[in-house]
Amino acid sequence: MKLTEVLSKNDERAFIKVHILINEKDPNWIRPLDKDVLSVFDPKQNKYLQGGEVVRWVLKDNNDRLIGRIAAFVNKRYKSKGDNFPVGGIGFFDCIDNQESANLLFDSAKVWLMQRGMQAMDGPINFGDRDKWWGLLTEGFHPPIYNMNFNPSYYQRLFEEYGFKNFYNQICWSLSVASDSHQLDPKFYESHKKFDGNPDFKAVYIKKDQLPKFAQDMSTAYNKAWVKHEGNKELSPQLALKLLNSMKPVLDEKLMWFVYHKNEPVVMWLNLPDINQIIKHLNGQFGVWAKIKFFLIKTFGKNSSFVGIVFGVVPEFQGSGLDYFMIVEAEKVIKSQTNYKKLELYWQGDFNPKMLNISKNLGGKKSRNLITYRYLFDRNKPFERHPILE
Known part of the structure; x- marks a missing residue:
C-alpha cells in the first residue's frame, strides 16, 4: 500500500474520487458537491484554518488503485465540555473493507497529531462547524440531508477494532407533517387553544x-434561549443577518417561524428545505450549468422534506406550551400552502437530555444515529464519555 499526502490538484481530485468509489453503488448515497468538501481545506473559505493545521492523505493499493483517504487537523478552538487535554480531529475518512488499510490511515493521523502535541483524536468530525460532516453513520442508512456524512455500515467495525470508543451519539429525528390521515398529538392542539385569540401572543413566519x-x-431569541444556559457564544444581529442572507437562495419563508409576546420574540423555529433532493441531480458539480439546473429544479420541482436547524424557547416560557402553539400555527400554513411532507431535525447529542426530550415531545421518531468517536493516545488512560449537560 502507498500513502500519499494531498498536495496538488491531481491529489485533490483523487481525494474526492475515493469517496465516490466507496459509495457509488449504494442507491441511498448522494454525492456531495465537490466545492463543499474542498472549501473545508481552503484558507480563504474556512476561518478555522487561521491558526489551525490540516493534512490529507489518499491511500492506494499495490496496483495503484484508490482504496482510502483521511484528513487530520489541529483546531485550537476545538474543545468538548470537560476536556482538560488537547484533542485533534480526523475526518473525511473513507476506506475499503480492510482493517489493515484502515489502520494505516488511522496510524498516520495519530502520529501526525502526536507530533503536534495532541493527546487524543476525535472523529470523524469536521475542521469547522458541527452542522457539517460530523459523526459516523451507524443507523438510518437512507439518503442523507445536505452536508451530512454518509458511509458504509462496516466503517463502525473499522473504527472500533482500531480502538476508537463512542464519545457521544448524535441522534436525528423525523416528524411527519400533519395531514387528513395523520394528526399531531392532541396536546399540541390543547396548548394551541390556551394562546389562540390572545392578542399578547402571535406566531408569524419571516419575510x-x-x-x-x-x-x-x-x-x-437565540441569546436568551441558549447563551446563558448552554455556554454558547452570543449571536449578534449583524451575524444573524449574515446567516439569513447566506440562506436566502434556498430560504422558504413559510419554514422560518417566531412567536412574539407583546412584540418580543420568545420562541424561534428555523427550518430549511432539504436541498439534497436537488443536489442529488448535480453529480457533485456546481458550475454554471449545474447552477441553472439547481434553480430550475428548485423553482419547478416539488421538495417534500425540510430540515430543522434551530429551535429555542426563552427561559420564562419554557414548559408553557407556547412552542406547541407555534407548531400548530406553522402546520396550518405548511399543510395548505406547501408540498412538504416530512421534517428531519438535525442531530442532537445524547449528552443533551433536555433537547432530546423536546424532540420526543414534539412527536419525533429516531431517524438516524451517528457517532463521534474518541481515541486516547495513552492507552492506559481511562476513557470518559462526553459529560451530560445540566
Missing part, C-alpha cells in the same frame, strides 16, 4: 424583504 428585522429578533 425575505424584512430580514434585518428578523435578524434582530433571531439574535434576541
Whole structure:
C-alpha cells in the first residue's frame, strides 16, 4: 500500500474520487458537491484554518488503485465540555473493507497529531462547524440531508477494532407533517387553544424583504434561549443577518417561524428545505450549468422534506406550551400552502437530555444515529464519555 499526502490538484481530485468509489453503488448515497468538501481545506473559505493545521492523505493499493483517504487537523478552538487535554480531529475518512488499510490511515493521523502535541483524536468530525460532516453513520442508512456524512455500515467495525470508543451519539429525528390521515398529538392542539385569540401572543413566519428585522429578533431569541444556559457564544444581529442572507437562495419563508409576546420574540423555529433532493441531480458539480439546473429544479420541482436547524424557547416560557402553539400555527400554513411532507431535525447529542426530550415531545421518531468517536493516545488512560449537560 502507498500513502500519499494531498498536495496538488491531481491529489485533490483523487481525494474526492475515493469517496465516490466507496459509495457509488449504494442507491441511498448522494454525492456531495465537490466545492463543499474542498472549501473545508481552503484558507480563504474556512476561518478555522487561521491558526489551525490540516493534512490529507489518499491511500492506494499495490496496483495503484484508490482504496482510502483521511484528513487530520489541529483546531485550537476545538474543545468538548470537560476536556482538560488537547484533542485533534480526523475526518473525511473513507476506506475499503480492510482493517489493515484502515489502520494505516488511522496510524498516520495519530502520529501526525502526536507530533503536534495532541493527546487524543476525535472523529470523524469536521475542521469547522458541527452542522457539517460530523459523526459516523451507524443507523438510518437512507439518503442523507445536505452536508451530512454518509458511509458504509462496516466503517463502525473499522473504527472500533482500531480502538476508537463512542464519545457521544448524535441522534436525528423525523416528524411527519400533519395531514387528513395523520394528526399531531392532541396536546399540541390543547396548548394551541390556551394562546389562540390572545392578542399578547402571535406566531408569524419571516419575510425575505424584512430580514434585518428578523435578524434582530433571531439574535434576541437565540441569546436568551441558549447563551446563558448552554455556554454558547452570543449571536449578534449583524451575524444573524449574515446567516439569513447566506440562506436566502434556498430560504422558504413559510419554514422560518417566531412567536412574539407583546412584540418580543420568545420562541424561534428555523427550518430549511432539504436541498439534497436537488443536489442529488448535480453529480457533485456546481458550475454554471449545474447552477441553472439547481434553480430550475428548485423553482419547478416539488421538495417534500425540510430540515430543522434551530429551535429555542426563552427561559420564562419554557414548559408553557407556547412552542406547541407555534407548531400548530406553522402546520396550518405548511399543510395548505406547501408540498412538504416530512421534517428531519438535525442531530442532537445524547449528552443533551433536555433537547432530546423536546424532540420526543414534539412527536419525533429516531431517524438516524451517528457517532463521534474518541481515541486516547495513552492507552492506559481511562476513557470518559462526553459529560451530560445540566
